[in-house]
Amino acid sequence: MFYLERLPCPVVVTNCNGHVLHTNRDFRQLVAPENCDYLDSYFPPASRIFLHSYAWPMLLKNGEFSELYLQLLTTNGQLLPVMTNARISQTESEQVVIWVFFVAKERQRFEAELLKARQHAQETALQLTEVNAELQYANAQLSEYAQEARIKADKFAHLSLTDPLTNLGNRRALTRNVKQWMLTANSQSVSSLLLIDIDFFKQINDRFGHAEGDNVLRNVAQRLLDSARAQDSVIRHGGEEFALWLPNSDLEGATRAAKRVHQHISRIQVAGESITVSIGVSSMALNGHEAGILLEHLLAQADIAVYEAKAHGRNRTICFADQSQPSCVGSDKGEGKALAESAHSLPGIHRLNGRF
Amino acid sequence: MGIIQRNNVKQLPHANPDAPITIYAHGFGCNQDMWHLLTPEFAATHRQILFDYVGSGRSDARAFDALRYSSLAGYAQDLIEVCDALCLSKDVIFVGHSVSCSIGILASIQRPDLFSQMVLVGPSPCFLNDPPAYSGGFERADLEGLLALMDQNYIGWAEYFAPVVTGSQADSPITAQLAGSFCSTDPVMARQFAQATFFSDIRQELGRCTTPSLILQHRRDTLVPLPVGEYLNTHLKHSVLQVLDVTGHCAHMSHPDQVASAIRHYLSGSDSCVLP
Numbered sequence: 001m002f003y004l005e006r007l008p009c010p011v012v013v014t015n016c017n018g019h020v021l022h023t024n025r026d027f028r029q030l031v032a033p034e035n036c037d038y039l040d041s042y043f044p045p046a047s048r049i050f051l052h053s054y055a056w057p058m059l060l061k062n063g064e065f066s067e068l069y070l071q072l073l074t075t076n077g078q079l080l081p082v083m084t085n086a087r088i089s090q091t092e093s094e095q096v097v098i099w100v101f102f103v104a105k106e107r108q109r110f111e112a113e114l115l116k117a118r119q120h121a122q123e124t125a126l127q128l129t130e131v132n133a134e135l136q137y138a139n140a141q142l143s144e145y146a147q148e149a150r151i152k153a154d155k156f157a158h159l160s161l162t163d164p165l166t167n168l169g170n171r172r173a174l175t176r177n178v179k180q181w182m183l184t185a186n187s188q189s190v191s192s193l194l195l196i197d198i199d200f201f202k203q204i205n206d207r208f209g210h211a212e213g214d215n216v217l218r219n220v221a222q223r224l225l226d227s228a229r230a231q232d233s234v235i236r237h238g239g240e241e242f243a244l245w246l247p248n249s250d251l252e253g254a255t256r257a258a259k260r261v262h263q264h265i266s267r268i269q270v271a272g273e274s275i276t277v278s279i280g281v282s283s284m285a286l287n288g289h290e291a292g293i294l295l296e297h298l299l300a301q302a303d304i305a306v307y308e309a310k311a312h313g314r315n316r317t318i319c320f321a322d323q324s325q326p327s328c329v330g331s332d333k334g335e336g337k338a339l340a341e342s343a344h345s346l347p348g349i350h351r352l353n354g355r356f
Numbered sequence: 357m358g359i360i361q362r363n364n365v366k367q368l369p370h371a372n373p374d375a376p377i378t379i380y381a382h383g384f385g386c387n388q389d390m391w392h393l394l395t396p397e398f399a400a401t402h403r404q405i406l407f408d409y410v411g412s413g414r415s416d417a418r419a420f421d422a423l424r425y426s427s428l429a430g431y432a433q434d435l436i437e438v439c440d441a442l443c444l445s446k447d448v449i450f451v452g453h454s455v456s457c458s459i460g461i462l463a464s465i466q467r468p469d470l471f472s473q474m475v476l477v478g479p480s481p482c483f484l485n486d487p488p489a490y491s492g493g494f495e496r497a498d499l500e501g502l503l504a505l506m507d508q509n510y511i512g513w514a515e516y517f518a519p520v521v522t523g524s525q526a527d528s529p530i531t532a533q534l535a536g537s538f539c540s541t542d543p544v545m546a547r548q549f550a551q552a553t554f555f556s557d558i559r560q561e562l563g564r565c566t567t568p569s570l571i572l573q574h575r576r577d578t579l580v581p582l583p584v585g586e587y588l589n590t591h592l593k594h595s596v597l598q599v600l601d602v603t604g605h606c607a608h609m610s611h612p613d614q615v616a617s618a619i620r621h622y623l624s625g626s627d628s629c630v631l632p
Binding site: 016040044046047049050051052053056057061068071108111112115 | 454554609
């Protein structure tokens with residue numbers, strides 16, 4: 001007992017029920033000057049719970065435990081951090097538990113810091129996870145917007161290149177196709193253009209209404225597509241005027257195409273009468289022109305030719321040929337019965353000499 | 357993964373396959389080894405089943421799901437799944453300690469036929485004071501202090517600092533030195549069990565429990581004051597309260613003979629009620 005009394009650390013001896021049998025001098029000085037009945041009284045609630053849910057079962061199972069961190073409650077209300085060892089020993093009369101406490105103020109301080117750092121790291125990790133989730137959400141939204149924007153852009157691009165009534169390309173689309181063709185063409189490459197004007201279209205509109213007029217336009221568009229090759233471009237040039245552009249085709253090829261167009265169009269009937277068209281043909285070598293210039297020339301020449309075709313009684317094809325080009329070969333005339341009274345078949349495809 | 361392996365289920369050998377079946381559920385901070393002084397008392401008369409909750413003892417830590425085990429319902433699911441895995445659907449005698457009493461009550465509400473009787477050693481439906489009607493024994497600050505204390509005790513555990521890096525402890529291996537320890541296999545899981553245990557409140561559920569029960573209340577228990585046992589006895593149907601003249605919270609370890617005789621008396625008494 002002498003040595004227990006003078007051990008340089010607080011010591012308590014209890015029975016196996018936690019009833020206090022002895023305390024030593026250090027314990028009385030540091031914790032409580034008077035003995036309590038039960039060990040529990042020396043601990044604050046949190047340590048009491050830990051003692052009973054953890055320390056006592058371990059003690060009863062293994063006969064001892066070591067290095068448990070607990071807090072003692074001093075008589076002046078202070079919490080004293082301690083590392084605790086305890087062991088059950090058999091004395092002559094009964095089993096006792098010896099509890100030894102090592103005051104761990106310093107240790108508690110830096111361990112508290114460590115825990116704070118851990119908590120901070122945990123919070124940071126959590127924040128990072130949250131930020132990451134937000135970023136992912138924003139990213140997903142951005143992709144969605146981009147997708148929408150792409151769809152809209154495609155739609156606008158389509159609209160900007162398309163005539164909404166016939167779904168054919170427009171002048172812009174034709175320019176684009178010519179430009180694409182020029183990427184692979186050389187300066188000798190020839191292309192031709194058919195300018196196709198529906199005869200007496202105004203009368204169709206006047207007599208049968210605009211709905212029927214639109215119907216005719218759609219039918220003509222379809223027939224033109226039927227007469228075109230895969231590489232050709234059919235566009236609605238405006239009003240009742242269409243253009244068929246034939247890359248790598250000379251005047252001869254274009255003339256054949258014009259014949260096909262006349263045949264196809266003649267199958268369209270309004271009130272039992274066939275539709276006819278007047279066609280102006282032009283043909284040009286590339287000769288270093290830009291796409292826009294080439295098209296302008298082709299259209300201007302074809303326009304003159306159409307005008308001639310109209311002037312010569314409609315339902316026919318006239319080829320524009322300048323001095324440098326050979327004369328138009330072959331001849332053609334529109335087929336079928338013309339719609340208007342004044343329409344009458346005139347023979348042949350005619351060569352138009354001239355310049356603009 | 358099999359439930360038997362997951363929950364480290366052990367059946368103590370018994371000659372008679374038709375003997376009544378007892379399942380033991382350990383409390384917080386412990387594992388099935390805590391029953392080692394009580395089970396010999398029933399070796400001759402009962403088929404006895406022991407298990408560890410996921411996160412405790414030698415359970416498979418890989419099965420730990422932070423969400424599932426954040427409330428007692430997750431642990432009750434463990435208990436039910438162990439019974440299912442053993443094809444036990446009725447007439448099981450349940451013996452639980454401390455928080456496992458609440459877990460057993462929750463399981464019995466889900467499966468009213470599963471347990472024929474429940475023995476509740478040191479039960480508490482709620483550790484928190486809820487004045488003026490209820491006095492669980494602790495203030496919220498006390499229980500938060502407990503968690504801080506646990507943190508401090510786990511500092512030596514390398515695993516405790518691992519989750520910060522990995523964000524999850526589900527795949528952490530159970531180290532050999534920890535597998536042999538008396539407490540949880542992992543400090544993070546232990547902390548979760550502590551949180552589920554000490555912050556739970558099943559008082560509203562008590563009325564839904566129809567299984568007869570024996571409440572074994574310790575006379576001097578700093579964890580569960582006497583009035584808590586009385587509260588339970590009032591609110592549980594078909595319950596019997598017996599106060600053991602014991603100090604502490606683990607009578608089945610400190611006074612296994614007293615607990616054994618109380619259980620034996622209870623089981624035989626209720627048997628005689630059933631018999632003509």
